Amino acid sequence: MYGYFYDLTIESCDCSKEIQAEMEKKAIKRAYSDKDLFSESSDGESDEEAAVARKKKQSVPIRKYSETFLAFAFSESEDYKTPRPLCLICGIILPNSFMKASKLRRHFMNKHADLSGKPLSYFEKRLEAHRLRQKSKSE
Ligand SMILES: [Zn+2]
Numbered sequence: 671m672y673g674y675f676y677d678l679t680i681e682s683c684d685c686s687k688e689i690q691a692e693m694e695k696k697a698i699k700r701a702y703s704d705k706d707l708f709s710e711s712s713d714g715e716s717d718e719e720a721a722v723a724r725k726k727k728q729s730v731p732i733r734k735y736s737e738t739f740l741a742f743a744f745s746e747s748e749d750y751k752t753p754r755p756l757c758l759i760c761g762i763i764l765p766n767s768f769m770k771a772s773k774l775r776r777h778f779m780n781k782h783a784d785l786s787g788k789p790l791s792y793f794e795k796r797l798e799a800h801r802l803r804q805k806s807k808s809e
Pocket residue numbers: 757758759760761762777781782
């Protein structure tokens with residue numbers, strides 16, 4: 671394998687000088703054009719990048735409640751600016767960043783594993799009861 675490769679390079683030695691010269695020319699050309707490109711647009715680009723970075727910092731994504739979370743006994747609490755997951759079993763309210771199936775499932779499996787076999791209708795009933803409680807509280 672190695673020998674074959676070695677032979678090839680020897681054979682192509684005649685024209686390799688030409689190729690090398692050509693490649694050097696291209697490299698020089700590229701270096702110049704890179705430089706031009708850089709000096710022309712670097713200011714604009716960096717501004718844009720900074721703007722994107724600022725945007726990223728400012729807007730923390732707000733996670734939304736999905737009805738599928740009810741399978742993990744989670745409803746959403748509307749007592750906050752951002753929706754927060756509310757456990758219908760123990761009443762804990764988790765931060766908005768926990769509004770994710772994986773995190774809610776972890777809470778459910780850690781704290782309420784005994785309810786994991788319950789059908790969705792069971793959690794719907796819990797949700798209904800919770801809503802009735804909230805209603806009577808506010809009245
Ligand atoms: Zn819970």
